[in-house]
Amino acid sequence: MKLFTGLIFCSLVLGASGLLSFLGEAARGTWDMLRAYHDMREANYIGADKYFHARGNYDAAQRGPGGAWAAKVISDGRENFQRFTDRFSFGGSGRGAEDSRADQAANEWGRSGKPMDPGRKPPG
Numbered sequence: 001m002k003l004f005t006g007l008i009f010c011s012l013v014l015g016a017s018g019l020l021s022f023l024g025e026a027a028r029g030t031w032d033m034l035r036a037y038h039d040m041r042e043a044n045y046i047g048a049d050k051y052f053h054a055r056g057n058y059d060a061a062q063r064g065p066g067g068a069w070a071a072k073v074i075s076d077g078r079e080n081f082q083r084f085t086d087r088f089s090f091g092g093s094g095r096g097a098e099d100s101r102a103d104q105a106a107n108e109w110g111r112s113g114k115p116m117d118p119g120r121k122p123p124g
Contacts, residue, residue, distance in 0.1 A: 021064075021066070022064075022065060022066040022069075023066060024066065025063040025064040025065065025066025025067045025070075026063075026066035026067060026069055026070040027066075027070075028060075028063045028066075028067060029059075029060030029061070029063045029066060029067025029068070029069075029070035029071055030060070030070045030074065032056060032059035032060040032063065032067065032071075033056040033057070033059075033060050033070065033071060033074050033075075035056070035059070036052050036053075036055050036056025036059065037052070037056065039052060039055075040052035049103070050102060050103065050106040051106075053075070053103050053106035053107050053110065054106040054107070054109045054110035055110060056071065056110065057071040057075060057106075057107045057108075057109075057110030057111045058109075058110035058111070058113070058114075059110075060074075060111075061110065061111045061112075061113060062113075068111055071107070071110070071111055072107075072111065075103075075104070075107040076104075079100050079103055079104055079107075082100060083097070083100055
């Protein structure tokens with residue numbers, strides 16, 4: 001009985017440590033996404049948003065599974081929110097379904113782990 005109790009306790013400790021690791025990766029991945037957004041706003045360069053989409057997702061995904069998860073949740077949430085608000089923009093915001101698809105392609109490019117080259121534009 002003591003062996004069984006010890007095995008259960010060890011599996012709980014290992015499970016909790018794995019969860020903490022995942023959450024730490026997700027938190028650092030979220031920070032990477034925020035940093036890329038801040039850098040994009042600071043650069044204020046028309047046409048560079050796809051690069052920053054890809055870079056933020058790439059940096060977050062390099063953190064591990066938790067970072068990749070955070071990048072996907074943030075990217076998908078942002079695009080879904082943008083598509084929702086575009087429906088209520090009178091005259092349109094200038095961002096439609098095509099721009100959203102291009103943003104998502106850049107997001108996926110970054111999460112795929114392909115190297116970032118500022119001289120090469122990510123898909124989208």
